[in-house]
Amino acid sequence: MSVVSRSVGNAFRNKIRTSAVVIILAVAIGLALSMLVANQAVASKVDSLKASVGNNLTVNPAGSRGGLGGGEPLTTAELTKASAVEHVTNVTGTLSVRFSNAAAETNTSTGGNGPAGGQGGPGGGFGASGTTSLESAVEPGSLGQRNNSNGSSGSSPDSGQGPVAAPAGFSIPIQATGVSTSTTATGAAINVTSGAQLTDFAAESKQALVGSTLATKNSLTVGSTFTVQDRTMTVTGIFDAGTEFDNNAIYLPLAATQTLTDQTDQLSSLTVTVDSIENMAATQTALTAALGADKVDVTSGSANLDSAITSLGSVQNISLIAFIASLVTAGLIVLLIMIMVVRERRREIGVLKAIGASNRTIGAQFVIEALVLVVMGSVVGAVVAAFSSNPIANALVAGNTSTSTTAVGVPGAGPGGAGPGGGFGGGEDFTRARGAFAGAEQLIGTVSTSLGWQTLVFGVAGILLIAALGALIPALLTAKVRPIEVLRGE
Known part of the structure; x- marks a missing residue:
């Protein structure tokens, strides 16, 4: 039996545990992807604000x-x-x-x-x-x-x-x-x-x-x-x-x-x-x-542009930190699970070592098994991120944006305005005046997110890397033990 087929089979050896691990990983991976999407959406919003009113x-x-x-x-x-x-x-x-x-x-x-x-x-x-x-x-x-x-x-x-x-x-x-x-x-x-x-x-x-x-x-x-x-x-x-x-x-x-x-x-x-x-x-x-x-x-163009960009910058920092924290959390979950799995299979590792299996083969077996769990968790996590990224992004923006009072009834003109004798107008000058007094929250509005394939690939690649390290460490530590010691202990 090949290493890959044996690893895939081992991932489903305990179906209850596999289901629980996939659900936990899906939550962590979904949060990580949501934060990554939010970070990119906020960056796009900053560029949009600068382009529209910034110069x-x-x-x-x-x-x-x-x-x-x-x-x-x-x-x-x-x-x-x-x-x-x-x-x-x-x-x-x-x-x-x-x-x-x-x-x-x-x-x-x-x-x-x-x-x-x-x-x-x-x-x-x-x-x-x-x-x-x-x-x-x-x-x-x-x-x-x-x-x-x-x-x-x-x-x-x-x-x-x-x-x-x-x-x-x-x-x-x-x-x-x-x-x-x-x-x-x-x-x-x-x-x-x-x-x-x-x-x-x-x-x-x-x-x-x-x-x-x-x-x-x-x-x-x-x-x-x-x-x-x-x-x-x-x-x-x-x-x-x-x-x-x-x-x-x-x-x-x-x-x-x-x-x-x-x-x-x-x-x-x-x-x-x-x-x-x-x-x-x-x-x-x-x-x-x-x-x-x-x-x-x-x-x-807007008196609150600096405030809006500063608030969005805070959201970018928070989402980036949350993305990294979620990645680390997913890695720790994989590490703890694989430590438990490796300890359960010490005898199996000893037998493989006794019949000539190399440390590389044993390590690859457990890494592939962990990656199977992470891939399943990523699929479910991507679905979670698709539905949760937009509300999470707007909640972060709302929580980090101060609301100012919008000036109502600011006189304006336009196209046009008040002539020499005075009077009230509206239009472009009114919009400019209103924008000058509008709070950062009104200026930002809502942030639209989209889970594109580039974001998904980047996020999952980072998660798989962390998961591979989390699985490889316990497997290699156990694989270094001599077979006779493992079998004697069993």
């Missing part, structure tokens, strides 16, 4: 965010200075504005809710920078009426009355963003689903991209026209920004937006791309010094 800085006027607060507009001079800062690879400027519906503004002005009515902007425009023929695709509802109401009572501060509501004909302003390239304020490409990107960025340009919900509301298709101020614009493309509010917006060439709103050379924000995540902090400090701390606020 962008946002420059806003000091004290201003999304059209609220104070400060002075940015200009191309600040853009040029920012471009010259070390480690900066690209700087793009945008101008966020709002356009009210021309017909609604006429009705509002007729009703006396213009500047005299105190409703916020010219002709009751609620901070709008101009007018458009487009009708908003978003109904104001209670929140829209509340956010765009007059902040005073209309009589005296002590009258006890609440804010004056927006007029009955009020409609949500159209958010607009002036861009110099076919990208959003965060530097990502605009997702044009129909038509083409902007190509004419001159001050006289008549091109525009329209959000999908706004286009549907106004029955616009590629090639349709609408007006902004006194200029007829042509729809070159329809874009999808992912939400109803963000799709109630338009993109215009930056120079054209500046001209139409009489904001020549003005910018709402700068998006600065840094060459590496490692240079983010130094570049943020350098930008603040170059542009002036009293003139600009420089923020990272």
Whole structure:
């Protein structure tokens, strides 16, 4: 009988013990594989976070965010200075504005809710920078009426009355963003689903991209026209920004937006791309010094990115330590089992030695027997890991991530924002502001795991190596005993 067949047969000599050993090994191996999968999933999450928000800085006027607060507009001079800062690879400027519906503004002005009515902007425009023929695709509802109401009572501060509501004909302003390239304020490409990107960025340009919900509301298709101020614009493309509010917006060439709103050379924000995540902090400090701390606020793509990466780094360390500990545990289990098996078969070892079996043959027999048990345990353990790795990974992440309060109702704009007169916006600036205040837990979200064949091969190879050592040590120690001593002892 060959060594292999004898070893396989010996592995099933005691079926009850074999079943118990396989179950115990399956738990240890399943935990080891789960930790290895969690470690790799967290590493992928870290790379994903760095790629998505790790290398962008946002420059806003000091004290201003999304059209609220104070400060002075940015200009191309600040853009040029920012471009010259070390480690900066690209700087793009945008101008966020709002356009009210021309017909609604006429009705509002007729009703006396213009500047005299105190409703916020010219002709009751609620901070709008101009007018458009487009009708908003978003109904104001209670929140829209509340956010765009007059902040005073209309009589005296002590009258006890609440804010004056927006007029009955009020409609949500159209958010607009002036861009110099076919990208959003965060530097990502605009997702044009129909038509083409902007190509004419001159001050006289008549091109525009329209959000999908706004286009549907106004029955616009590629090639349709609408007006902004006194200029007829042509729809070159329809874009999808992912939400109803963000799709109630338009993109215009930056120079054209500046001209139409009489904001020549003005910018709402700068998006600065840094060459590496490692240079983010130094570049943020350098930008603040170059542009002036009293003139600009420089923020990272997410204020909690460092916290999130640190938390994920802790999870990586924990999962790696747990993987090694599980491997060692599996090895100890095999070692103890094989010590017991070897002691039970001392007489058998003595007989094999007496008939000429070498130490290598005896050692190989017990190693193969142990590997049979480990292979069976690995099969069951892989099934365990497939179902347990995802909850284990997310439990580790949740346990090592501090939760911060997400700022709700942060004013923003976008595409677009509050015009010179103020008001509330949303979209990209809102997303940026929300991300800046969101806790690390919100930034990380969930971690998705996958037990691929590479991970399985790597994990099982490590387990088999530990198991082989655990089986070989007791077998070789016993095999060194002389046959006559073993048989005399029996």
